[in-house]
Amino acid sequence: TGWSPSPISSGTYTITGTVATPVFSSSLPGIHTPPVTVTLSSSTALATIHYTMDGGNPTCGSPLYNPGVPPVFSASTTIKAIACKTDWTPSAALSGFFEIENTAATPEFDTVAPGLYQSAQTITLSTQTAGATIHYTLGGSTPTCASTLYNSTDKIPLGTNSITTIKALACKSGFTNSGVLSGTFTLTGTVATPTFSSVTPGDYTQSQNVSLATSTPGASIHYTLDGSAPDCDSALYSSALNVPLFTTRTIRAMACKADWLPSSTLSGDFTVTGPVATPTFDGNQPGTYPSDTSINVALTVSTPGATIHYTDNNTEPSCSSALYSAPLTVMVGESITFKAVACKTGWEPSSFLTGTFTVSIPEIPLITGLxxxxxxxxxxxxxxxxxxxxxxxxxxxxxxxxxxxxxxxxxxxxxxxxxxxxxxxxxxxxxxxxxxxxxxxxxxxxxxxxxxAKSTVITVTDNWDNAHGYDFSTPMGIAVSSDKVLVADSGYHRIQVFDPTGLHLFNIGKNNGDKSSGTGNGELNSPSGVAVYNNEIYVADRLNNRIQVFDINGVYQRQWGSLGSGNTQFLQPAAVALANDEVFVADTGNSSIKVFSLTGTYKRKWSGVTSPASITLSGDYVYVCDLQVQSLHRFSPTGTNQISFASIGAADGQVNSPKALYFFKEHLYVAEAGNHRVQAFDTNQAFVQKWGSEGTAAGQFKSPQGLALGTEGQMTLLYVADTNNNRIQKISFQ
CATH class of the missing domain: 2.60.40.10 (Immunoglobulins)
Structure with a gap:
């Protein structure tokens, strides 16, 4: 109400229906004499009739029935027909068997009619003539009753990707052979699924070209790149598909071929990451910085999720190098070359970043006036x-x-x-x-x-003299071991042996306290030198011109030497020292140093000293004092004179009649008979300290001619043969 009426709408509806089933107009199915002419008709106006004579079911595409040229045949035949009209539903099928008298009925295709199929098929044949056999060919040749016998159990199997023409006839004894049934079956199948023929789906760090292939000849490949399902109308594959850097693509593909079933779908994901961006220095840049403070070196990378790894020793970094997590420090005076690489799982590592950072070292002057x-x-x-x-x-x-x-x-x-x-x-x-x-x-x-620092003389610990019950006559050489002190008591022709406290243990020389000289084994004549080595006692038996050896208890063992100048002869040997299983002898009268094995076998000798009075050994050095020249010498163990020092005189570092040497704790100690003292030199031949003066009081000496040193706790013990005072002084110091 209140509105204008609408425009008029108009439409026509046409209702058709189903075409009437055709009928046989003249000859009806049954037994006939040849030839037989069959006419067909349909009550639906303008309908067309289509028929088959091979047993196949008719369609609107089967042969068209022409009333002016009806089908004529002389063999038993089944005729099937259908009526068709545009926009109408086709009629039901008409079927009739026309049997020619005494003629076998032409075979028929029972279940599968000739045509195009996309899967394997099993073909069955039959004939209306009871007792007739069917014979067939598959190659298109005309069959005879000798052709392959059709077996209704096995039937005729046809595989895909084949075109087969089946021809068949029916035979029966006493009957005329049937007409020939002929039909062509085209079987295609399913196209093979495409494959990735160049690279497989996965993660890559470089751009990839993805190639596709199918094993079905003549098939085309169609694809999508957005993950959607492809069909035979999708993009046609013609060349490799590119997956560029920093891209993830899902490639899906299908293979198609006319009259074939499309293939299954191929699908794959391709991710191309590419290289990680190169790290950069954030803030301080490579260069030289002043020395007032350290600097921090920060690193950064623009690729999200990437980590930075570095080295600081100028070696190339890798993704397993130290992980950067906080700014790196370069201290004053350091110069560090940092190298860094950025990494991300599934990505190609970045190029290297390199930079050297130097923080100057302050200038510090030399300190003078030390x-x-x-x-x-x-x-x-x-x-x-x-x-x-x-x-x-x-x-x-x-x-x-x-x-x-x-x-x-x-x-x-x-x-x-x-x-x-x-x-x-x-x-x-x-x-x-x-x-x-x-x-x-x-x-x-x-x-x-x-x-x-000079030594502090604590005290003369002991004075082994006549007043204290000791009896010496011109004592000269001294040797100390861990539990013994040995004195060459030259005037009494013996070696007196004491423990470190001064307790007399035994004598070496003539027995029963005899103080006279002797020449027999174990007897002595003015011995001047003594040494202990490997639990044996070696004595320079001076006026017997020989070396005698005793065990640690004073029992005679062996001897060598006689008066003369030969290699194994001596002229008043004054001192003996041992090291490295060699015996060094100061052969005073022959102006030489001679070296022997422990058993007295001659090894070598050297001169270079006029009157060697004493000898002491230290590592690679042999020290000798020359009584006549009034000097000290340092030789190599083979006799090379390396240095001579200490001229004659009474000043510090000078000597007068040096008679005894002893090396102890990096110092060379010298007993001087002429200056009545003991001096100490360091390993650089520099004077260090001196003890004593001429006299008879404790700490004074008269012509000291022997000395040795040892230790007692933290104290150093100095044993001095105070020769002309006929005593041994034991001095302790630190």
Whole structure:
């Protein structure tokens, strides 16, 4: 109400229906004499009739019935017909068997009619003539009654991808052979599923070209790249499909061929990651920075999810190198080359980032004016040096006992310009170096400076003299072992043996206290040197011109030597020393040093000394004192004279009638008969300290001609043969 009426809508509806089934108009199914003409008709106006004569079911595509030319045949035949009309439902099928008298009925295709199929088929045949047999060919040739017999049990199987023409006839004894049944069956099948023929689905770091293939000849491949299902109308594959960097693509493909069933779908995911972006330095860039502070080096990468790995030793990094997690520090004085690579699972590692960062080292001056006291104090060495001002924060002192040593040990780090080395052992010469220190950095050291603390003479611990019950006559050489002190009691022609406390143990020489000389085995004549080695006692039997050997209990073992100048002869040998299973003899009268095996076999000798009075060994050195030349010598074990030192005189470092030597704890001790004292030299032949003066009091000497050293706890024991005072003095010091 209140509205205008709508326009008129109009439409026509046509209702057709089902075409009427055809009928046989003249000849009806049954037994006939040939030839037979069959006419057909349909009550539906304008309908067309289509028929078959091979037993197959008719369709609107079967042969068209022409009323003017009806089918004529002379063999038994089944006619099937259908009526068709446009827009109408086809009629039901008409079927009739026309049997020619005494003629076998033409075979028929029972279940599968000739045509196109996309799967394997099993063909069955039949004939209306009872008792007739069916014979067939598959190659298109005309069959005879001798052709292959059709077996209704096995039937005729046809496989895919084949075109087969079946021809068949029916035979029966007494009957005329049937007409020939002929039909062509085209079987295609399912197209083979495509395959990836170049690369397989997966993750890649480089762009990929993906090729497809199918094994079915003549088939085409159709694909999609968006993950959707392909069909035979999808994009046609003609060349490899590219998957570029930083892309993930799902490739799906199907193979198609006319009259064939399409293949199954091939599907694969291809992910191309590519290389990770190269890391960069974030903030501080490579270069040289001033020395006032350390710097931080930060790294970054633009690829999300990537990790950074680095080295700081100029080696190439890898994804297993140290993981970067926080800025890296370059300290003052360091120069570090960082190399970094960025990594991500499934991605190609980045290119290398390289950069060198240098933080300058502060300039530290050489420290000048280093001075060390030489024997000024008994308990320390005092060191002083020039003030370097604000150029240094501290001073670092180093100490060594060798001027050419490594000076690896730090003695002390101080801020003042002096230091007392209270750890210096007395009688040891030390060499000192000093470096300036600024922050954590050290300057260079100047040349070394030597110094030493003199020994503190505690006391003359023992005085083995007549007043204390001892009996010596011109004592000369002394030797010490772990539990014995041996004295060459030259005037009494014997070796007296004591324990370290001075308790007399036994004598070596004539028996029953006889103090006279002798020449027999084990008898002595003015022995001047004695040594202990491998639990044997070696004696320089001076006026018998031989070396005698005793066991540690004084029992005679062997001897060698006689008066003369030959290699195994001696002229008043004054001293003997042993090392490395060799016996060194100071052959005083022959002006030579001779070397023997432990059994007395001659090995070598050397000259270079006029009147060798004593000999002592230290490692690779042989020290000899020359009584006539008034000097000291250092030889190699083979006799090379390496250095001569200590000229005649009474000053420190000079000598007068040096009669005995002993090397102990990096010091060479010398007993001087002319200066009535004992001096100590370091391994650089520098004077260290001296003891004694001429006299008879404790600590004084008269022509000392023998000495040896040992230890007792922290104390050093010095045994001196105070020759013209006919006593042994035992002095302890540290």
């Amino acid at each position: 001075s060390a006291t030489d024997g000024t104090f008994t308990d320390k060495v005092t060191l002083t040096w020039d003030d370097a001002g604000t150029d240094v924060d501290n001073y670092v002192l180093y100490r060594d006992t060798d001027p050419a040593g490594s000076f690896a040990d730090v003695l002390a780090t101080v801020s003042s310009t002096s230091y007392d080395d209270t750890t210096a052992s007395p009688m040891t010469t030390y060499y000192y170096k000093i470096k300036g220190k600024k922050g954590t950095f050290l300057g260079e050291a100047n040349t070394s400076e030597s110094g030493f």
